[in-house]
Amino acid sequence: AVAPQLxxxxxxxxxxxxxxxxxxxxxxxxxxxxxxxxxxxxxxxxHLIATGRAWPSQILAVTFTNKAAREMRERIxxxxxxxxxxxxxxxxxxxxxxxxxxxxxxLVGLRSDFTILGTDDQLRLMKQVIxxxxxxxxxxxxxxxxxxxxxxxxxxxxxxxxxxGEAGAFANGKGGRLYxxxxxxxxxxxxxxxxxxLLECLxxxxxxxxxxxxxxxxxxxxxxxxxQDTNVxxxxxxxxxxxxxxxxxxxxxxxxxxxxxxxxxxxNILRFEHDFPGAIVIRLERNYRSTGHxxxxxxxxxxxxxxxLGKTLRTEDELGEKVTITGAWDSEDEAxxxxxxxxxxxxxxxxxxEIAILVRISAQMREIEDRLVQLGVPYRVIGGPRFYERAExxxxxxxxxxxxxxxxxxxxxxxxxxxxxGLGDATIQVLHNHARAxxxxxxxxxxxxxxxxxxxxxxxxxxxxxxxxFGRWSKLSETMSQSEVAQIVLEESGxxxxxxxxxxxxxxxxxxxxxxxxxxxxxxxxxxxFLEHVSxxxxxxxxxxxxxxxxxxxxxxxxxxxxxxxxxxxxEGLFPNQRxxxxxxxxxxxxxxxxxxxxITRAKRRAKIYFASNRRIHGLWNSTVPSRFVDDLPEAxxxxxxxxxxxxxxxxxxxxxxxDRMQPFSGSSYQTPGWQRAQAHRASTEDGGSSARxxxxxxxxxxxxxxxxxxxxGSS
Ligand code: ATP
Ligand code: MG
Numbered sequence: 001a002v003a004p005q006l007x008x009x010x011x012x013x014x015x016x017x018x019x020x021x022x023x024x025x026x027x028x029x030x031x032x033x034x035x036x037x038x039x040x041x042x043x044x045x046x047h048l049i050a051t052g053r054a055w056p057s058q059i060l061a062v063t064f065t066n067k068a069a070r071e072m073r074e075r076i077x078x079x080x081x082x083x084x085x086x087x088x089x090x091x092x093x094x095x096x097x098x099x100x101x102x103x104x105x106x107l108v109g110l111r112s113d114f115t116i117l118g119t120d121d122q123l124r125l126m127k128q129v130i131x132x133x134x135x136x137x138x139x140x141x142x143x144x145x146x147x148x149x150x151x152x153x154x155x156x157x158x159x160x161x162x163x164x165g166e167a168g169a170f171a172n173g174k175g176g177r178l179y180x181x182x183x184x185x186x187x188x189x190x191x192x193x194x195x196x197x198l199l200e201c202l203x204x205x206x207x208x209x210x211x212x213x214x215x216x217x218x219x220x221x222x223x224x225x226x227x228q229d230t231n232v233x234x235x236x237x238x239x240x241x242x243x244x245x246x247x248x249x250x251x252x253x254x255x256x257x258x259x260x261x262x263x264x265x266x267x268n269i270l271r272f273e274h275d276f277p278g279a280i281v282i283r284l285e286r287n288y289r290s291t292g293h294x295x296x297x298x299x300x301x302x303x304x305x306x307x308x309l310g311k312t313l314r315t316e317d318e319l320g321e322k323v324t325i326t327g328a329w330d331s332e333d334e335a336x337x338x339x340x341x342x343x344x345x346x347x348x349x350x351x352x353x354e355i356a357i358l359v360r361i362s363a364q365m366r367e368i369e370d371r372l373v374q375l376g377v378p379y380r381v382i383g384g385p386r387f388y389e390r391a392e393x394x395x396x397x398x399x400x401x402x403x404x405x406x407x408x409x410x411x412x413x414x415x416x417x418x419x420x421x422g423l424g425d426a427t428i429q430v431l432h433n434h435a436r437a438x439x440x441x442x443x444x445x446x447x448x449x450x451x452x453x454x455x456x457x458x459x460x461x462x463x464x465x466x467x468x469x470f471g472r473w474s475k476l477s478e479t480m481s482q483s484e485v486a487q488i489v490l491e492e493s494g495x496x497x498x499x500x501x502x503x504x505x506x507x508x509x510x511x512x513x514x515x516x517x518x519x520x521x522x523x524x525x526x527x528x529x530f531l532e533h534v535s536x537x538x539x540x541x542x543x544x545x546x547x548x549x550x551x552x553x554x555x556x557x558x559x560x561x562x563x564x565x566x567x568x569x570x571x572e573g574l575f576p577n578q579r580x581x582x583x584x585x586x587x588x589x590x591x592x593x594x595x596x597x598x599x600i601t602r603a604k605r606r607a608k609i610y611f612a613s614n615r616r617i618h619g620l621w622n623s624t625v626p627s628r629f630v631d632d633l634p635e636a637x638x639x640x641x642x643x644x645x646x647x648x649x650x651x652x653x654x655x656x657x658x659x660d661r662m663q664p665f666s667g668s669s670y671q672t673p674g675w676q677r678a679q680a681h682r683a684s685t686e687d688g689g690s691s692a693r694x695x696x697x698x699x700x701x702x703x704x705x706x707x708x709x710x711x712x713x714g715s716s
Contacts, residue, residue, distance in 0.1 A: 005360040008079040012036075019249075019282045020044045023053055023221070026242075027274035029251040030269065032297045033298070034289030034599035037251040038559060041073050041223050044249060045087070046079035056086030060241070061221040062093055064226040067094070067382075069558055072225075086252040087456050089219070093234050097197035098532070100204075100215070107208060108200045113405055113528065116535040117282040121410040122146060122193050130182045132436075133174060149179050153195025154263030156202060156233040159183055190407050193286050197231045202662055216244035226559060227252030227272075246276060254309045258555060258595045261580070269309070280704040281716065285510050285631050287313050289561050291320025296636040298600040304632050305590045323600065323607045325630060327643035330614035330621070331569075335371040337642075338610065342377055342549060345564060352378065358599050361694050364568060365551055366508070370594060372549065381553040392499065392510040396517055397534060401481075403473045404527050407441035410655035415467070416442075419498035423466070423536040427434050427459045443470070469493065482527040512560040517650065555597050565603035568610040570596075570627040596629045609633075 008340040009017060019029050020032070021042045031037055045061060048054045065477065069091045076084040089096060098116065105112040126142040126149075148170055152162050159180040169175050192200065205212035216333055222242050228239070232314075242248035248274060259265045273279050287295050295315050302308070328334035342355060357379075372379045395418055401411035417423040434454075435445040449455060450464045469492060477485045490496045496514065496624070499507050524530040544551035550562070569575055576592035577670060584591070600607050611626045 006047075006050065008043055008050075012040070013044060013284075013286060014038050015041075015282060019251075019284070020047050022249075022282070023048060024247060024278050026246055026272070026279035027237055027249040028227075028269070028272050028279050028281045028282065029249070030253070030281060030309065030311070031251070031284035031600070032287065033256060034287040034295075034561070035284035035313070036286075036288055037253070037284065038068075038072070038225055040226055040389050041249070041251055042075045043079065044223060045072075045090075046076050046084075048708055049076075049083060050080050052218040054315045056083060057088050058218060058220040059087060059089065059097065061087065061090040061209040062096065062222075062224045062238075063090070064229065064558060066092055066095065066557075076278065093230075093237070094194060097201050097237075100201050101192070101197060101315065103209075103213060104204055107211070108163055109187050110192065110200075111190050111555065113190070114627075115189070115401065115405055115408050115411075116197070117186075117191050117193045117530070118535060119146075121191075121553055124410055124413075125185055125189075125311055126182060129185055129625075130171075130176055133171075133178060133181065134172045138450065140465065145170055145175070145178055145182075148175060149182060151263060153193075153199050154231040156236045158199060160202065164593050176695075180629060189409055189441070190405065191410075196232070198237050202233065202236060202240070209584050212240060213244070214240055217224070221246060221247045222249070224248070224250045225252075226256075227557075228254050228257040228269060228464075230260040231259075232265055232268075235262075235265070235268045237620050240360060240643070247278065255305075255311075255594055256558065256598050256601075258558065258591060260591050260599055266307075268522065281309065285312050286312055287315045287317075289506070290315065290601060291603055291605055292319045293319050293322045293637040294600060294603050294605075297323045297607070297633050298597050300634040300637070301600065301629060301632045302593065302597040305593050307590055321606055322637055322639040323609060323633060324639050324641045325609045325611075325633075325643070327626070328610060328612045331367050331612045332371075334568050334610050334612045335367045336569060338368065338608075339371040339375050339377065341566070341608065342372075344547045345374060348579045350564065352547045352549045354604075355566070356552065356557065356560070356562040356564070356602065357566040357568065358552060358554045358557050358602065360595070361571050362553055364574075368551060369567070372551075377549055378547065379549040379551050382550050382556055384398060385700055390510070390513055393517055395495065396486070396490060396514055397494060397531070400486060400497065400527060401487065402443070402470060402476055403489060404531055406443040406470065406474070409442045412442050413484065415493075415495075418521070419465070421494070423457055423462060424459075425454060427463065430454055443467070477527055481522070482524065482530055483518050483521040485527065486521055489512060489525070490518070551644050554595050557602050558598060561604055563600055563604045564606040565599065566608050566610070566614075567599050567616075568607050569626040570611045570630055571615065572627055573624060574615065574625050575629065593629060593632070596627075596632075 009020065010661055012020060013036075016036050016039070019027065021041045023044070027042060029037055041061070045059055047058060049056055061069075061072065065070055073084060073087060076087065084613055089099075091099075101108070101110070102112045102114070105114055116224050122467060123142050127137055130137045130140060130142055130145065152158075152166075157178060162176050162179060166175070170178065186196070205215075205513055219241055220240065229252075231325055237248075238248065250271060254266050257264060260266070273281065278516075290298070292315055295313060295317075299313055326337060331557065338357065342352075346352060346354065357368055359368070369379070369381075398411035398414040401408045402415070403430075413428065416428065429443050430449060431442045434449055435442045438445060438448075438484075446467055448465055450460055450467065453460075455463065473485060473492075475488050478486060480488075496511065499510050499514070521530050523525075524533060550560075572578075575596070576589055580588035580592050582588075609630065611630065612624065613622050614621050
């Protein structure tokens with residue numbers, strides 16, 4: 001019998017148990033979706049603590065999202081009680097990196113209250129750097145430089161380590177120089193971007209081996225979930241930390257590697273066995289999540305990929321429902337069908353929290369959201385910075401950032417003339433020039449300028465007032481709660497007033513958002529931790545546990561599971577995404593297929609795939625064809641619910657190549673009720689499918705975790 005305190009072990013199968021009990025030395029758990037990898041990690045942590053092998057504070061555990069970290073903490077708590085609260089080092093790479101860096105900030109040229117820049121601030125800063133170098137930003141866009149620098153950082157390369165040839169890739173050989181200039185500007189601003197959170201740790205440890213050793217000693221055991229999606233910088237970071245004790249346990253699945261476009265390297269799996277000789281490799285083969293048809297459909301689909309390590313998966317569950325495929329006339333019709341199904345499920349008492357809608361790009365969300373709102377189905381968007389991304393929220397945050405840290409130039413610049421107070425471009429230029437010349441923050445420059453006659457009397461007086469206000473607000477923040485301060489700042493600055501006076505339709509909503517922001521701040525101990533939360537955690541409504549349907553991108557769905565999963569938009573060009581194919585060819589296609597695999601394997605009991613024959617992209621209707629991934633699914637596990645009359649399902653069984661179906665819908669009759677209504681759209685769909693590809697959203701990759709999930713998956 002299991003000792004009472006080890007009761008948590010009894011829910012494991014023998015392989016899982018072996019993975020939990022192999023506490024010493026390097027361990028790699030390589031196993032498919034739903035085999036209990038995350039469960040193994042959680043149990044392992046509980047085991048390490050319960051058996052006295054380590055204190056909670058001596059365990060480093062890395063999850064892919066903040067949400068996953070929170071869930072893991074709760075689970076460990078349930079297994080072994082509140083001692084789990086002491087897990088200070090359970091979080092994402094970014095949050096752990098931040099914590100380490102704040103402790104030793106001075107050693108890498110920062111102060112401990114450094115700011116973490118969001119994407120738009122990062123771009124603004126890069127623009128400034130490019131312009132300061134006299135380079136034409138239109139020809140060499142900041143976004144491109146941002147992508148380049150981000151890629152270097154993902155590979156663990158600082159400005160000194162970027163090879164000359166590579167650095168020449170931007171603006172005729174100036175890439176390396178701009179990278180260096182950008183890093184210098186960050187230091188002046190006492191700021192870092194997300195890539196720095198790990199890169200600066202690496203530098204810290206390289207330059208201060210004694211500090212590295214402190215951490216090597218502290219972290220007796222290290223655990224990493226979703227290991228297949230680590231990038232090189234993260235790998236180096238882990239390897240350094242684990243070098244001494246070597247108690248590193250990584251779990252992952254090469255078939256779920258979906259962040260290659262952001263620098264993740266599946267090769268880290270192979271590297272692990274090489275760098276940690278004697279590593280125990282454990283495979284888990286039983287899937288506990290999905291019923292038979294779903295698991296089989298997903299396995300056949302992923303088997304079409306060539307670059308795999310390969311594995312077997314089985315379930316002892318019943319076959320359950322087949323994966324359904326539904327063809328809709330257009331995306332609106334698709335949203336309508338999904339809405340109807342959700343209503344039907346809900347009527348049968350299916351909990352809404354067990355329903356997810358997973359889209360390929362975030363732009364697909366709006367129509368679905370509209371439909372859900374119309375039906376009154378409560379939903380939440382997961383993994384997106386939607387709330388914090390709104391303009392009024394960003395403005396409010398900028399005010400608070402300046403209150404928190406007067407040297408935050410980017411924030412200062414954002415709000416110095418919002419609401420409009422006559423501190424226009426000319427004034428800002430004067431501040432800029434002085435700040436640059438004196439190498440001081442703009443706020444400090446402003447303090448100097450208002451004592452001179454460089455500005456006209458009116459802007460000078462206004463600027464002086466603003467400085468006095470900021471001084472007062474900073475003072476208030478020493479004694480008042482951050483939400484009270486926020487309330488005062490928003491009122492006294494005239495910001496709330498600006499929206500109250502505004503007559504536009506959305507002004508009321510914006511005021512509501514500002515209220516919500518002030519409300520949400522109450523949960524934090526101080527302003528600094530709130531701002532940190534905002535930069536790190538971009539998941540709106542995350543703590544809301546009420547009954548809601550979850551809407552998110554496929555990228556954000558990693559590691560999650562739901563009874564019923566809706567998978568809309570399985571169309572060529574959208575999914576697989578044309579941009580991934582254009583940029584990365586075969587590798588891109590395989591990554592897209594892994595994404596499809598991730599989508600299906602989120603489902604416990606029902607997986608529902610949809611495609612639309614027409615989709616509006618940037619306001620234009622385009623006709624589309626079903627995704628090749630639909631063809632990849634085995635006929636035996638699939639049920640066609642509704643499709644255009646002449647839709648012949650290939651099923652990968654010689655039913656004709658998908659190209660035979662290139663124009664299956666034109667001029668034919670159609671079964672769905674949406675057909676007649678949809679006829680009206682015809683006139684605007686004449687331009688055919690190819691423009692659908694040309695007009696896909698082509699934003700570059702983003703760099704921010706949490707935010708990155710929603711933003712970049714919205715584009716790649
Ligand atoms: P993914 O690759 O999608 O992240 P995973 O391998 O991490 O999946 P888990 O999320 O840990 O899988 O587990 C999948 C589901 O199976 C969970 O609901 C989990 O509770 C359940 N499960 C795992 N192991 C067992 C077991 N031994 N007995 C019963 N249920 C289990
Ligand atoms: Mg998992």
